[in-house]
Amino acid sequence: MNKKANFGYYLLRSYTWMVQLFPLRVNYIFSSFLFVLVYYIFRYRRDVVSTNLMNSFPEKSSDEIVQIAEKFYRFFCDSLIETFYYDRISEEEIKKRHSVLNIELLEKYLAEGRLVILAFGHYNNWEWNCSLNLHSKYSGNVIYKKLTIKSFDHFYYRMRAQFGIRPIERSDSYRQLITDLRDNKSSATAFLMDQTPRKHEIQYWTTFLNQETAILTGTEKISRKLDAAVIFCNVRKLKRGYNRLEFTLIAEHAKDTAPFEITEKATRLIEAMIVECPEYWLWTHKRWKHKREEG
Numbered sequence: 001m002n003k004k005a006n007f008g009y010y011l012l013r014s015y016t017w018m019v020q021l022f023p024l025r026v027n028y029i030f031s032s033f034l035f036v037l038v039y040y041i042f043r044y045r046r047d048v049v050s051t052n053l054m055n056s057f058p059e060k061s062s063d064e065i066v067q068i069a070e071k072f073y074r075f076f077c078d079s080l081i082e083t084f085y086y087d088r089i090s091e092e093e094i095k096k097r098h099s100v101l102n103i104e105l106l107e108k109y110l111a112e113g114r115l116v117i118l119a120f121g122h123y124n125n126w127e128w129n130c131s132l133n134l135h136s137k138y139s140g141n142v143i144y145k146k147l148t149i150k151s152f153d154h155f156y157y158r159m160r161a162q163f164g165i166r167p168i169e170r171s172d173s174y175r176q177l178i179t180d181l182r183d184n185k186s187s188a189t190a191f192l193m194d195q196t197p198r199k200h201e202i203q204y205w206t207t208f209l210n211q212e213t214a215i216l217t218g219t220e221k222i223s224r225k226l227d228a229a230v231i232f233c234n235v236r237k238l239k240r241g242y243n244r245l246e247f248t249l250i251a252e253h254a255k256d257t258a259p260f261e262i263t264e265k266a267t268r269l270i271e272a273m274i275v276e277c278p279e280y281w282l283w284t285h286k287r288w289k290h291k292r293e294e295g
Helices: 003-019 024-041 046-056 062-086 091-097 103-111 126-135 150-161 170-182 218-226 261-276
Strands: 098-100 116-120 139-144 166-169 187-192 205-208 211-214 229-239 242-251
Touching: 003 062, 003 150, 024 062, 046 062, 062 126, 091 098, 091 126, 091 242, 098 126, 103 116, 103 187, 103 229, 103 242, 116 218, 116 261, 126 139, 126 150, 126 187, 126 229, 126 242, 139 150, 139 170, 150 166, 166 170, 170 187, 170 218, 187 218, 205 261, 218 261, 229 261, 242 261
Parallel strands: 098 242, 116 187, 116 229, 139 166, 139 187
Antiparallel strands: 205 211, 229 242
């Protein structure tokens, strides 16, 4: 890193040190203050969130949409605080705060020497999923996109890797996983599946949250090429500061699935998760910026 990026990185780490001076319950007091700033004063992406919610839940009243939006912004501020708190959290504390319900489903395929693809969404605090290695003796990877701001990129890379998870840059994902397969290294690799594909990459459309939606298919392509087992990950919030990761099997052998079957199943599971508790999804994201062309 250059000096400017280096300064930015240590500035972020200094802030996480201050956050860790207090228990998380105390930091939530600042989160509540941050909510007032973000929601009422700066009105951060309020129009985007409102439009996304209204289009996703046309059956809900205006009052219900406002209630979901407020709950989302409170969660959004909590999530920011939790991410900074996570940077210096102990193994013991994160295992209590981010538990796993059925790790045996994941380890069944890893014990067979298989590669496992974990399908995630931008739901609840997805950064805490990087602690998964603490619940398993097998290795794990997380696919990420390199950030343009080097100080932020270095900060998030180091934070995600602190408990042994291996961050892999998106463009290197297939190359690295095929190398692991050839070296007989079983591992679980997390892919976010609710991101917006670039326009020239769109190959699949489906109805998602009552809207025609372009869906990323890269996760399915890699899964089928590697004949991976594909597992969906639902991060349920138990209470403020406590989550539970739950696994659902999508496909035992990806190569045996029909085209777009994995993508469609994962999309339906993400949708069901959002409908159950909509306030925990990333509504500030411009998910529907691409429109399906007629004909």
